[in-house]
Amino acid sequence: MQPIILALAKGRTVTGILRLLRKTGYDFDGFHEKSRKLVFLDSTNQIQLIFVKAVDVPTYVEKGAADIGIVGRDNILESQADVYEMLDLKEGKCKFVVAGKNKSVLQKNRLTVASKYPFIANSFFQQNGIQAETIKLNGSVELAPIIGMADVIVDIMETGKTLQENGLIVLEELEDITTRLNYK
Structure with missing residues (x-):
């Protein structure tokens, strides 16, 4: 066998x-x-x-x-x-989240999004009627909003410590992941 x-x-x-x-x-x-x-x-x-x-x-x-x-x-x-x-x-256990420096960034007409998950990011923003350009990154996506490369990120979050230590906050929770x- x-x-x-x-x-x-x-x-x-x-x-x-x-x-x-x-x-x-x-x-x-x-x-x-x-x-x-x-x-x-x-x-x-x-x-x-x-x-x-x-x-x-x-x-x-x-x-x-x-x-x-x-x-x-x-x-x-x-x-x-x-x-x-x-x-x-x-x-x-973790969550898919949209994170950025502040909540007001979601009021922009067009967002730049950094993510290791471009399909998921594009799907979320499209379903919510938000125009977004997605930049695919394979690591340290938290850096993108810090240096002005992106407005927000879409990533998985376990504890939130990395976001917190880099001055980012959760703007939206998308889905639980296991x-x-x-x-x-």
């Missing part, structure tokens, strides 16, 4: 996901966080774990390279992959 291929992203949710798998009888003895290895087989030879970038998990599942995937809902939404969210694992088990 072939093992089930599970696509998973390394990151802040791995420990909790591996703990959950261990509780259900699937232990990945060879895994340790500093390993650069990308493929692991559990001790029962029933699950093959492949580590991919979080943004790629839905694509691996959609294209059949993985049978199931575990990734944050943010990545599923942004990828627009044709996958089903089978189960909310309630790991990695880690999801997905399949095609």
